[in-house]
Amino acid sequence: MRFSAETTSDGVTERLFTLGDVPGVVWAAEDAAGPRPLVLLGHGGGHHKTSPPLAARARRYVTRCGFAVAAIDAPGWGSRPVPAAYQPYNAEIERLGGPSERLGDVFARRGVVAAALAVPEWRAAIDALAALDWIGPGPVGYWGVSLGTAIGLPLVAAEPRITAAVLGLMGHETLAEDAARITVPVEFQLQWHDELIPRASGLALFDAIGSAAKTLHANPGSHSQVPAFETDSAERFFTRHLSAR
Amino acid sequence: MRFSAETTSDGVTERLFTLGDVPGVVWAAEDAAGPRPLVLLGHGGGHHKTSPPLAARARRYVTRCGFAVAAIDAPGWGSRPVPAAYQPYNAEIERLGGPSERLGDVFARRGVVAAALAVPEWRAAIDALAALDWIGPGPVGYWGVSLGTAIGLPLVAAEPRITAAVLGLMGHETLAEDAARITVPVEFQLQWHDELIPRASGLALFDAIGSAAKTLHANPGSHSQVPAFETDSAERFFTRHLSAR
Numbered sequence: 001m002r003f004s005a006e007t008t009s010d011g012v013t014e015r016l017f018t019l020g021d022v023p024g025v026v027w028a029a030e031d032a033a034g035p036r037p038l039v040l041l042g043h044g045g046g047h048h049k050t051s052p053p054l055a056a057r058a059r060r061y062v063t064r065c066g067f068a069v070a071a072i073d074a075p076g077w078g079s080r081p082v083p084a085a086y087q088p089y090n091a092e093i094e095r096l097g098g099p100s101e102r103l104g105d106v107f108a109r110r111g112v113v114a115a116a117l118a119v120p121e122w123r124a125a126i127d128a129l130a131a132l133d134w135i136g137p138g139p140v141g142y143w144g145v146s147l148g149t150a151i152g153l154p155l156v157a158a159e160p161r162i163t164a165a166v167l168g169l170m171g172h173e174t175l176a177e178d179a180a181r182i183t184v185p186v187e188f189q190l191q192w193h194d195e196l197i198p199r200a201s202g203l204a205l206f207d208a209i210g211s212a213a214k215t216l217h218a219n220p221g222s223h224s225q226v227p228a229f230e231t232d233s234a235e236r237f238f239t240r241h242l243s244a245r
Numbered sequence: 246m247r248f249s250a251e252t253t254s255d256g257v258t259e260r261l262f263t264l265g266d267v268p269g270v271v272w273a274a275e276d277a278a279g280p281r282p283l284v285l286l287g288h289g290g291g292h293h294k295t296s297p298p299l300a301a302r303a304r305r306y307v308t309r310c311g312f313a314v315a316a317i318d319a320p321g322w323g324s325r326p327v328p329a330a331y332q333p334y335n336a337e338i339e340r341l342g343g344p345s346e347r348l349g350d351v352f353a354r355r356g357v358v359a360a361a362l363a364v365p366e367w368r369a370a371i372d373a374l375a376a377l378d379w380i381g382p383g384p385v386g387y388w389g390v391s392l393g394t395a396i397g398l399p400l401v402a403a404e405p406r407i408t409a410a411v412l413g414l415m416g417h418e419t420l421a422e423d424a425a426r427i428t429v430p431v432e433f434q435l436q437w438h439d440e441l442i443p444r445a446s447g448l449a450l451f452d453a454i455g456s457a458a459k460t461l462h463a464n465p466g467s468h469s470q471v472p473a474f475e476t477d478s479a480e481r482f483f484t485r486h487l488s489a490r
Binding site for chain 1: 435437448451452457458459460461462463464465472474477478481485
């Protein structure tokens, strides 16, 4: 893990790093010392590790919850080259044009390829972050919807250090088997009029999650119209599950 | 409105009243003066206006949110006589024995009769409560699931003074038309393994609600196993919608 840049504003220090060829970022309180919970943020398609919504969420978890927060660019996003394995899917996406359930289906299938690449990258990042004396061994939470769930759901299924996750905006077709292996508390977001994910497919993915403690939050509106109060809800979810009582 | 008893504990004053032949209760801060938001609590079947879960919820809204809170006994519950119109349903319920979706269906059909009686009672209670100088004209919220939705959903549809509602644990068959007339923000609770309400029927009722701002909260477990954190969520929902910013 090589740190490349560090900036501090309003009490939050943002450190860019690379781990192998994976660019990452970690946020923590300027005066962070000693272990603290870590929340991983998985960005959506078209976003990257320091996109404004991710950076705002990170700042919030740092200042309001005392967590450390980390993100990495998914393969093919941010400054990372597009993996050759995406090409057939990207060609399909170009042919389809606008948003549709068929487009969502291609996103999901490309997501399987993205997850195969990204899950080991995330696990290596957790190793490196846990070794920092101002983070330590856990607990670890994961937040990510859409592409962040295509990658994050298999990650949560594979990674025992993650003990709570906010997921959603994806369907079950490509993820049901991994979902069944998840046992940690999950908050699952679904948009009732998602133009990319058929409602029944999103409900089936929630149903497939193996956890005894899981909550579906469904709201009206399209894929990108998750209401702002769900940001509050996710924060409380992580506080409930990651903060010492 | 005739007040019949008043007790104060831990800063919360509970006043029993009758309005016609309807027994009710209103809770407020001991030192309440001037207008404040009012939350109405609709009890579930087998409960009554001061059942422990209702009284605990009322105390919470009073002490943490500064609201006044009121409840009335539904026709046939608490100390109220069972309406003759319930008899065919109660006979069916006796024949069915244990919990089942058929039982849930009878509850829903009996709920239509209960609502026809109770909605005017609730509206009269709002009139009387709004005339108290320590409550005033609003805003008014409604919380009630199961029987509390069988009665409350038609009430919310009919009563323009109610500007936010927490509903749930009911299906759509008897309520879809009223649901379509609701336009205020709704938080809707659904139990994923409800033994009384088919999942598709609960989802259809959420779908039928006309409000632009509505959120479905679905959790694993049976009809009575709504997790405790949903109590927190409902409190935040009312704070968001009823408290002055």
